[in-house]
Amino acid sequence: MPVDVTLRVNGKDKRLQLDARTTVLDALREHLKLTGSKKGCDHGQCGACTVLIGDRRVVSCLTLALAAEGQEITTIEGLATDDRLHPMQQAFVDNDAFQCGYCTPGQIMSAIACVKEGHANSDADIREYMSGNICRCAAYPNIVAAVKQAAPEIMKG
Amino acid sequence: MRPFSYQRATDPDAAVQALGAAAVASNPLTKAAAQPLAGGTTLIDLMKLDVMRPSAIVDINPLASDWSAIEPGGGALRLGALARMSEVAAHDEIQRSYPVIADSLKLAASAQLRNMATLGGNVMQRTRCSYFRDVSYDNCNKRNPGSGCAAMDGVNRMHAVLGISDQCIATYPGDFAQALIALDATVEIAGKAGRRNLPFAQLHKVPGNTPDIETSLQPGELISAFAIAGRWPRSVYLKARDRQSYEFALSSAAIALDVENGSIRDARVALGGVATVPWRAREAEALLKGQRFDEGLAQRAADAAFADARGRRHNSFKIELGKRVMARALQQAVTMEI
Numbered sequence: 001m002p003v004d005v006t007l008r009v010n011g012k013d014k015r016l017q018l019d020a021r022t023t024v025l026d027a028l029r030e031h032l033k034l035t036g037s038k039k040g041c042d043h044g045q046c047g048a049c050t051v052l053i054g055d056r057r058v059v060s061c062l063t064l065a066l067a068a069e070g071q072e073i074t075t076i077e078g079l080a081t082d083d084r085l086h087p088m089q090q091a092f093v094d095n096d097a098f099q100c101g102y103c104t105p106g107q108i109m110s111a112i113a114c115v116k117e118g119h120a121n122s123d124a125d126i127r128e129y130m131s132g133n134i135c136r137c138a139a140y141p142n143i144v145a146a147v148k149q150a151a152p153e154i155m156k157g
Numbered sequence: 158m159r160p161f162s163y164q165r166a167t168d169p170d171a172a173v174q175a176l177g178a179a180a181v182a183s184n185p186l187t188k189a190a191a192q193p194l195a196g197g198t199t200l201i202d203l204m205k206l207d208v209m210r211p212s213a214i215v216d217i218n219p220l221a222s223d224w225s226a227i228e229p230g231g232g233a234l235r236l237g238a239l240a241r242m243s244e245v246a247a248h249d250e251i252q253r254s255y256p257v258i259a260d261s262l263k264l265a266a267s268a269q270l271r272n273m274a275t276l277g278g279n280v281m282q283r284t285r286c287s288y289f290r291d292v293s294y295d296n297c298n299k300r301n302p303g304s305g306c307a308a309m310d311g312v313n314r315m316h317a318v319l320g321i322s323d324q325c326i327a328t329y330p331g332d333f334a335q336a337l338i339a340l341d342a343t344v345e346i347a348g349k350a351g352r353r354n355l356p357f358a359q360l361h362k363v364p365g366n367t368p369d370i371e372t373s374l375q376p377g378e379l380i381s382a383f384a385i386a387g388r389w390p391r392s393v394y395l396k397a398r399d400r401q402s403y404e405f406a407l408s409s410a411a412i413a414l415d416v417e418n419g420s421i422r423d424a425r426v427a428l429g430g431v432a433t434v435p436w437r438a439r440e441a442e443a444l445l446k447g448q449r450f451d452e453g454l455a456q457r458a459a460d461a462a463f464a465d466a467r468g469r470r471h472n473s474f475k476i477e478l479g480k481r482v483m484a485r486a487l488q489q490a491v492t493m494e495i
Contacts, residue, residue: 020163131402132267
């Protein structure tokens, strides 16, 4: 039986009727048509579905939509302002930090949090704290370069 | 995923009530009709796999205001069960006074999962045995008691060599629990009959003839906190795995030492990735106490820890690996600057 729920996504309240089984990922993709967040493994192992809830990066495939009510959800669609890309998006373009692009929205969301957590101070740190985002094209060296490029700008705020 | 009802628990009594109401006393906790939802990283995963089939979910995240404090001080530590792994791992005083705890949390899972998963849920996580997780295998004594064990003669490279029975060789997969058992933690439990305390070492149960019963928690009971006496600045968590990050342990060791004038006054040794439950190596501790450290002593202690280990076709390497991990962790603990 569907339940009324209001999700706050990218600064806007969205009223939905959802089956209790609906994850944040499925609410975004199937109900709100925000298909930027990707479904890779659907079991919390690949990171393609990473979004921010509050200021924390989480895997949206293992987060129930009902449990996310009242919290601020930020997706890849919520990053750019007007025609200007978020510094992390721009850094991924500048550094060619993807090939097929399927993991990229999750990589970018994760990378923003990685920087804000203070875990982007060295290549080793970035690799360790980005390990929850798998890239099967293995664009890892360029992803590290992108995170390093964007980090100072993001920390400046 | 099967349908379930969802409700939010607003206070501990309501949570216990809601969980207890749907519980059938004879069921093991893991099959109780009502399951608590904290981080969800195990529960939602296993529900998608149809391994867990609760008909009611009680979201206990609203209890975080009461149950998530990180409280070091007075030479002791109390950790709320709803504290997130990432928060505890990043806490300055935990890193300083309990590095084995900080490292066991930091080296587990991924940044996203550590942001979600709670300490209570972490110790309650289920095994990663691939036969347990795949319901197309009927023969799993943990899922279907009496059905047999597909892992015994199957692909058992990741499986346990300590604490096993002829019913089950599934590995306890966590890291943090080894730190807790090494430091003699106490588990604070909320239930219908009120609060009770339990030594952490009594929380998990070896499989024996009932691998479906994994802990001594009863349906309707919730872990509210963990408490640790003393400070353990000379402590390490060492984890060996197939890849350098975001992987379960093949073998790990949690070590805490009290060393004075080169002599080991107290030694705590726990092993992960090699046993069916969080594993305290008391035989090794007895050998270490009162001794001066050298490589020979570390080797003897490691031999003692694995004296009863039994490998199967693909996992016998864990016995030698486990000894070396333990010996190296001891070395690191002895030589670390504090």
